[in-house]
Amino acid sequence: MDWLTLMIVVVVLSSAIAVLLLKDFLAALAAFSVVSLGMSVLFVIVRAPDVAMTEAAIGAGLSSLLFALALRRLGLWRTRK
Amino acid sequence: MSIIGDILLVIGCAFIALGSLGLVRMPDVYNRLQAGTKAATLGTIAVLLGIGFHHPDWWAKLLVIAGFVLFTNPVGSSTIARAAYKVGIRPRPLAGKYEADS
């Protein structure tokens, strides 16, 4: 099980760095949802289903939904070519 | 029973891996969506079916998850495809011509 944890940590770290480096807000938002996905799997691996469920609900669902609505309201959704 | 469940798990995960390979190899958004959506849907359903063979008393919740994935995954991919179409991305002309592209 150790290498599975290692793999998930690599996924989380690389997408977190991608969030920092991406110029486009919506692409960064997609990478951010992957970060919370990996965190949720990590919480399941350390046997904390309640925390994992909260992380899945808040991180993957609500925060990306709220960020997307806010970006759309602010007019920052335009993708750069 | 357990062996059948394991075989279904391997089949589902193989489809998922093939879909992700298609996600990397395909040249533009629409083809990537095709590879990702189809493979992930069937792979997830096969994995859930395999888990159902391992734990037969979980079938109700597994059925709910499978039905939900089957119903929402194509909707999500269609939404992304429509967004890509409206942003202005067109399929890369590899060969042939495009019709009804208005």
Place this chain on the structure above:
Amino acid sequence: MTLSVLQMIALALLVLGIGLSCLRLLLGPTTPDRVVAADTLAVITTAGLAGLASVFDNPIYLDVALVYGTLAFAGTVAIARALEGDSK
């Protein structure tokens, strides 16, 4: 919590799928490419969470998979609608 050989193969294939999708998330030239990769990763993770529930032999983890599948769909649709912009 010992896995049989077939289960180890399945887990390796699943991890390979996660790695390849994550590669597309990091490489993807345009924003829709990254959103596609995030969507595919969400579905793969739903399957993986159900598999972890089977490994841990506890049906409470299935609820995590259900909640995750539901809300990841909502997040994907929200991102795609925002990407579409207000071009009505």
Place this chain on the structure above:
Amino acid sequence: MEDSLDTPPVSLSHHVFVFGILLLLWVLLTGSLDVQELVAGTVVSLAVTLLFGSRFTILTGFRFSWLAPIYVLTYLGNFFIALLRANLDLAGRVLSPSLPINPALVEIRTSLKSPLGRLLLANTITLTPGTLTIDVEDDRLLVHWVYYPPGTDLQQATEQISASFERRLSRFLI
């Protein structure tokens, strides 16, 4: 979403249908047929149906008949066979070194009227071999083909894709 589609008026049988689906979902989620669970589920489903049933118009396209369950089951069987074929086809394309794709965008028309029918048709097209629904606008569907065979009549081939599933869907949907 805009509700420009012409939805039929909401009737009593629609409410009963929504109630049945909610109760079925409750039973599947709790996973027990205990009397207390059933009573609680009935109360909650009844409350939700009375409060939101008239706004829950996505299910209004269903056509009730005694043969409808059989039609749904045959549709699902054919759908799973098509899904399996789609994945095998895709696996062949992905694994071959030359990546044989030839994408095209085509527009097809549907005769299904209800939102649920169009939604299910679009989902089916997305999951059947080589096609992906991009957009649904009234009765036209914009479809992306991963391999458009050169030299075939586009309209005829398109008809072949959607016609069989459309026929199966129109047996139990408007």
